[in-house]
Amino acid sequence: ILNVEQSPQSLHVQEGDSTNFTCSFPSSNFYALHWYRWETAKSPEALFVMTLNGDEKKKGRISATLNTKEGYSYLYIKGSQPEDSATYLCASAHYSGGYQKVTFGIGTKLQVIP
Amino acid sequence: DTAVSQTPKYLVTQMGNDKSIKCEQNLGHDTMYWYKQDSKKFLKIMFSYNNKELIINETVPNRFSPKSPDKAHLNLHINSLELGDSAVYFCASSQDWGTSGRSEQFFGPGTRLTVL
Numbered sequence: 670i671l672n673v674e675q676s677p678q679s680l681h682v683q684e685g686d687s688t689n690f691t692c693s694f695p696s697s698n699f700y701a702l703h704w705y706r707w708e709t710a711k712s713p714e715a716l717f718v719m720t721l722n723g724d725e726k727k728k729g730r731i732s733a734t735l736n737t738k739e740g741y742s743y744l745y746i747k748g749s750q751p752e753d754s755a756t757y758l759c760a761s762a763h764y765s766g767g768y769q770k771v772t773f774g775i776g777t778k779l780q781v782i783p
Numbered sequence: 784d785t786a787v788s789q790t791p792k793y794l795v796t797q798m799g800n801d802k803s804i805k806c807e808q809n810l811g812h813d814t815m816y817w818y819k820q821d822s823k824k825f826l827k828i829m830f831s832y833n834n835k836e837l838i839i840n841e842t843v844p845n846r847f848s849p850k851s852p853d854k855a856h857l858n859l860h861i862n863s864l865e866l867g868d869s870a871v872y873f874c875a876s877s878q879d880w881g882t883s884g885r886s887e888q889f890f891g892p893g894t895r896l897t898v899l
Contacts, residue, residue, distance in 0.1 A: 703888070712787075712890035712891060712893065713890045718885055718886070718887050758826070760888075762884030768838055768839065769885075770828070770884075771884060773825065773826040775824060
């Protein structure tokens with residue numbers, strides 16, 4: 670069973686603060702790393718898909734980095750806003766039994782306090 | 784225009800009944816998935832289909848039977864429902880199988896199943 674871990678599981682930040690959280694995954698047979706944003710009562714929506722060691726992706730105030738050798742990815746949010754409140758899921762894709770299997774972490778629940 | 788849709792949104796039923804959840808995607812994707820969000824809020828893969836063909840079956844009890852009449856639809860039929868089947872079930876799709884690990888997944892709104 671593939672272990673994808675996210676930390677912290679939840680955090681509260683003040684509006685305007687920058688924050689970051691971590692996703693850890695096995696580095697063997699790695700294929701891709703996904704980040705999703707999941708607002709309450711909605712469906713997860715993709716933020717980034719990264720594949721190469723050292724990849725950095727950015728979308729507005731949100732960015733992510735990837736280290737495939739040590740098996741971790743960071744998601745950064747600069748100047749958090751209340752609308753950033755959501756659960757951020759990472760998912761790691763690995764080769765397994767001849768195909769790519771995507772395994773999700775439990776998520777980091779972010780609450781931005783106005 | 785909804786990309787991935789599921790029906791019903793809520794399903795309340797008695798133990799032992801048989802029920803189905805339908806999923807449709809209008810994105811032209813080749814690959815579709817069913818996930819179960821368990822009591823700890825993990826999203827766990829149940830099945831993956833590519834072009835109507837079963838690719839992944841993650842040790843799900845055989846009371847769960849997916850059916851893909853065409854590549855835009857992946858329905859989930861559950862026989863003899865048990866209390867432990869209560870969960871939120873999400874359907875998702877991604878662009879193609881060969882690189883599906885690198886393709887972002889598009890999720891449906893979820894179906895909350897409650898077994899009494």
